[in-house]
Amino acid sequence: MTEPLLEQLNYPTDAALLMRKKNTVRKMLLASQEKRIKKKIAVLGGSTTHDICVMLDLFLLYHGIEVDFYECEYNQYYEEIMFNNEALKAFKPDIVWFHTSFRNIKNVPDIHDTPEEVAKKLSGECYRFSQMWEKCFQELECTVIQNNFEYPFYRLLGNKDASDYRGLTNFITRLNTAFADFAAQHNNFYLNDLNYIAADYGLSAWHDLSAWYLYKYCCKIEAIPYLAQSVARIVKSLYGKNKKGFVLDLDNTLWGGVVGDDGVQNLEIGSETATAQAFQEFQTYLKAHLGLGILLNVNSKNEEVNALAGLNHPEGVLKPEDMIVIKANWNPKSQNMSEIAHELNLLPESLVFVDDNPAEREIVKTQIPNACVAAVSQPENYIREIDRAGYFEVTAFSKDDLARTEMYKANAQRVKAEQSFGNYDDYLRSLEMKAEIKPFSAVYMQRIAQLTNKSNQFNLTTKRYAQSEIEAVAENSEYICLYGKLIDKFGDNGVVSVLIGHQQEKNIHIDLFLMSCRVLKRGMEQAMMDELVKKAKERGIRSIYGYYYQTAKNAMVAHLYQDFGFELVKTENADTIWCLNIEKYQNLQSIIKVED
Amino acid sequence: MNQAEVYQQLNEIFKENLDLDEVNLTASTTADDIEGWDSLAHIGLIAAIEQQFGIRFVMKEIVGLHNVGEMVELILSKLNA
Numbered sequence A: 001m002t003e004p005l006l007e008q009l010n011y012p013t014d015a016a017l018l019m020r021k022k023n024t025v026r027k028m029l030l031a032s033q034e035k036r037i038k039k040k041i042a043v044l045g046g047s048t049t050h051d052i053c054v055m056l057d058l059f060l061l062y063h064g065i066e067v068d069f070y071e072c073e074y075n076q077y078y079e080e081i082m083f084n085n086e087a088l089k090a091f092k093p094d095i096v097w098f099h100t101s102f103r104n105i106k107n108v109p110d111i112h113d114t115p116e117e118v119a120k121k122l123s124g125e126c127y128r129f130s131q132m133w134e135k136c137f138q139e140l141e142c143t144v145i146q147n148n149f150e151y152p153f154y155r156l157l158g159n160k161d162a163s164d165y166r167g168l169t170n171f172i173t174r175l176n177t178a179f180a181d182f183a184a185q186h187n188n189f190y191l192n193d194l195n196y197i198a199a200d201y202g203l204s205a206w207h208d209l210s211a212w213y214l215y216k217y218c219c220k221i222e223a224i225p226y227l228a229q230s231v232a233r234i235v236k237s238l239y240g241k242n243k244k245g246f247v248l249d250l251d252n253t254l255w256g257g258v259v260g261d262d263g264v265q266n267l268e269i270g271s272e273t274a275t276a277q278a279f280q281e282f283q284t285y286l287k288a289h290l291g292l293g294i295l296l297n298v299n300s301k302n303e304e305v306n307a308l309a310g311l312n313h314p315e316g317v318l319k320p321e322d323m324i325v326i327k328a329n330w331n332p333k334s335q336n337m338s339e340i341a342h343e344l345n346l347l348p349e350s351l352v353f354v355d356d357n358p359a360e361r362e363i364v365k366t367q368i369p370n371a372c373v374a375a376v377s378q379p380e381n382y383i384r385e386i387d388r389a390g391y392f393e394v395t396a397f398s399k400d401d402l403a404r405t406e407m408y409k410a411n412a413q414r415v416k417a418e419q420s421f422g423n424y425d426d427y428l429r430s431l432e433m434k435a436e437i438k439p440f441s442a443v444y445m446q447r448i449a450q451l452t453n454k455s456n457q458f459n460l461t462t463k464r465y466a467q468s469e470i471e472a473v474a475e476n477s478e479y480i481c482l483y484g485k486l487i488d489k490f491g492d493n494g495v496v497s498v499l500i501g502h503q504q505e506k507n508i509h510i511d512l513f514l515m516s517c518r519v520l521k522r523g524m525e526q527a528m529m530d531e532l533v534k535k536a537k538e539r540g541i542r543s544i545y546g547y548y549y550q551t552a553k554n555a556m557v558a559h560l561y562q563d564f565g566f567e568l569v570k571t572e573n574a575d576t577i578w579c580l581n582i583e584k585y586q587n588l589q590s591i592i593k594v595e596d
Numbered sequence B: 001m002n003q004a005e006v007y008q009q010l011n012e013i014f015k016e017n018l019d020l021d022e023v024n025l026t027a028s029t030t031a032d033d034i035e036g037w038d039s040l041a042h043i044g045l046i047a048a049i050e051q052q053f054g055i056r057f058v059m060k061e062i063v064g065l066h067n068v069g070e071m072v073e074l075i076l077s078k079l080n081a
Helices: A015-020 A022-031 A050-062 A077-082 A086-091 A115-140 A158-162 A168-185 A194-201 A209-215 A221-238 A274-292 A304-311 A333-344 A358-367 A379-387 A399-419 A424-430 A442-454 A467-475 A524-538 B003-018 B039-053 B059-063 B068-079
Strands: A037-045 A065-071 A095-099 A143-147 A189-192 A245-248 A295-301 A323-329 A351-354 A434-439 A479-488 A491-504 A507-515 A543-548 A567-572 A575-581
Touching: A015 A022, A015 A050, A015 A221, A015 B003, A015 B039, A022 A050, A022 B003, A037 A050, A037 A077, A037 A086, A050 A065, A050 A221, A050 B039, A065 A086, A077 A095, A077 A115, A086 A115, A095 A115, A095 A221, A115 A143, A115 A168, A143 A221, A158 A168, A168 A189, A189 A221, A194 A221, A209 B039, A209 B059, A221 B039, A245 A274, A245 A333, A274 A295, A274 A379, A295 A304, A295 A333, A295 A351, A295 A399, A304 A323, A323 A333, A323 A399, A333 A351, A333 A358, A351 A379, A399 A424, A399 A491, A434 A524, A442 A467, A442 A491, A442 A507, A467 A479, A479 A524, A491 A524, A507 A524, A524 A543, B003 B039, B003 B068, B039 B068
Parallel strands: A037 A065, A037 A095, A095 A143, A143 A189, A245 A295, A245 A351, A295 A323, A507 A543
Antiparallel strands: A434 A479, A479 A491, A491 A507, A543 A575, A567 A575
């Protein structure tokens, strides 16, 4: 986004400006032609929620998510979900957000309480909240976002408030730990860390008591955008809108100095000087992202030999082998950025560009539509500026995240292997591929939901599913649900394809068919179709209907069903419906060995 | 800043916050006279006024306001303090 006002929705945010310009900003966001996903969020508050929803709406529109909101009456969060939830049920929320604060703790400790009495109050609070959450899971089948509690604006016992069992600060710490434990044990439950947000804002500034007494807002009015932004990050992450990697400049971004001019020995990185320490900590911060499955790449104006020498600096934390693609040349950085995205099979806007030079940031912003460019200033601020932008908000960890860099590297090896074969089939055979294509099983539910929310290119219908919905279709016998896992001699690619079809009489309709682009042209999509047809035959099915719904990103599969031998039934604008008579179907692939 | 300038800036703030094309505030204008000026919108208006004029109201001042004229007097008294 190059529009300065819309950049307020990224980092840094001028909260007061955003509040004032909310109407203008909303109109600008709605004017975008970008296809948006639609979701329903019920905000059940223990304090006023109006402006919070207004701001949340803006942040989510910015991430391409259009939300229909439901707000409960003031402070009716408990009653609404527990006793009087017909309207809420009819609303069918995808997400319920309980916006509660320390004002909503009913059983606060009293100075006369025994430890047992306080423990009882603690479990009472936990029970009250967990009842609400369970009710959401059971009756609304939705995802829950719950605030934890911020620290209060006074401490009756002073410092001892934190350590004494009768202290409210101590009680809140224990409550927050209990909420975190619940989050660790439940998949469709996410904590909004109000405690951190308030601390980060500054607790004294956060607790603007006139905003509470006058309007019943639990925080200062100008802090509302930060609160909304935090929730928006959880939501956008759940619906696959996280960024996927970094594209990093080198000189004065990863180290102090210019390697080509100053020489490796004179670069500032390590523990010698203040500047060197700042860069070393920044490198350490970036390297930690590898564990989250975030891909690191280099885009630098340098001779490649100098770039590598800099990355091999003995005091450096990031090494050449941490990078997937290294572009060190004299081409425009926007061109390098596009090429990196292309080589990774990702969209350029899914990569975060980090460069100390404003001119380079500008060229990437202007040349690449929707480019994501970090607003960095000085090395001592880099970490905070990137961290607060929330590009990689973690909502779920899957094993694949931990192994992603390895997988992309194995891919690079495959590309090299491909070049040494004259015939593509010979190359595919040399990969010794094995696939597991089976009905959804419990261990993969999280990964499957994750894939439905983040696959954009090889995705026929771009239907998004929450994990609870995936679990529901998996149990329903009217559905055929298949996941595909691909293993080859370079490594395990993990679950890479998902197909969901529902049966209607003697027909199957394909609701969802997606595949991760990293296994494109390996025969996996054909193997998935072969397996679907096999399963369909077992059910005595006659025809399979395939649907292609066009988006800005899925042109690569516009002709997929045609290539698979389906016949066109209907065209509506750019959307198409296809039909396959399965009697005539012959298996499409034989190179991948599919496990029985 | 004089009274007329305060009115002019207030008109702009009201237009922007309430998403209206035209606002003409006078001393006797109250919330009943302006479309969309409800208790929720009032919060945003107060915050925007504080920001625009670089002033802060205390709670007693906010609850004591009865019309735009009183608000303008309050703003001017803070600016000239």
